[in-house]
Amino acid sequence: MAESRTKPRKERTENANRRRRQLLDAAKRSILAHGLARTTLATVAEEAGLSQGVAAFYFKSKNGLLAETLRDLYSQYEVLWMGALERAGSDPRDQLSALIATDFEAKACGPKVLPLWFAFWGELRFSAQYAEVAQEFDQRRREALTRVWDALIQNGASGDADELCDWMETLTDGYWQHLHIAPGGMTRARAERAARVCLARLVPALVGSIDADK
Template sequence: MAETRSRPRKERTENANRRRRQLLDAAKRSILTHGLARTTLATVADEAGLSQGVAVFYFKSKNGLLTETLRDLYSQYEALWMRALEKAGEDPREQLGAIVAADFDPRACGPKVLPLWFAFWGELRFSAQYAEVAQEFDQRRRDALTRVWSALMQGAAPGAAEELADWMETLTDGYWQHLHVAPGAIDRARAERATRVFLGRMVPTLVGHIDRA
């Protein structure tokens, strides 16, 4: 009897998760098609093939839906670079190389992802909810990079690891911007290679590890 009672609850949870997934994916497609400002609960529901009432039921408002869409975008990116970091082993040089590879993976900065990043980033200063989501994920990312650089630069001056983490993020952000604004001028492979070369020149002990494409 316990199994009989629990099965409907499990099915409801699975259905809810499936509907949320449909709507989040549809929200991303709507942003790519209509832009962030013109994306509404109606455009998302239409894209998902669901009623607007379903969208309202799960996310309450356009702002709620878009905030969770940004969180989902960050979550997928975080899962990508964290898996790469875990697979790299304990050598911080290999870890940095793995993070660079993840940063230029099409799932992180492909043509269907970069417009989403820049659409939301353009609104961060106008939306406390967006800014809060970004700060949460950015801080975890910065902490992870700082730990890797600290392991690599043992004995360095205080604050050096944090500074190197900031430089690395700035470099990646710059290449993402180039890929978004002028995709014909540079591609992901070239941007990744340039990032590896720069880091290898900045920290010679990385040569032979970070500069492997």
């Protein structure tokens, strides 16, 4: 009897997760096709092949859906860079190199992702929901980067960990913007190499240790 009661609940949960995944993916496609302002529950439902009522059931409103879409975008990015850190091992130079590589993967800044980042970032000043989501994920990223830079400083790099974090994030943001605005003039591989060279020059102790000539 216990199994018969729990199985339907499990199936309902799985179905709900599937629907939410459908709608979040559809929201991203809608933003790419229509822009953030013109994305609605109706355009998302159409992209997902579901009724608008289903979209409203799971996310209540357009703002709720878009805030969760931004959270999903950050979550997928976080899985990428956290996984890279874990695979890199304990050497902070390897960790830094892995983070740079991950920042220029297609899953982080490819043509189907960058327009989403910039669409949401353009609204951070005007949406407390978006700003709250961004702050949550940015804080975890900052804490992880600070730990890496603190370890590098102990191993001979000079500078302040907070300032070095700023440099690294500014490089990434700048190259992402270049890739977004003028994709014909920059490639992800070229942007990654340029970021490596710049960091190696800013922090001479890293020369040769983060594949500056990659």
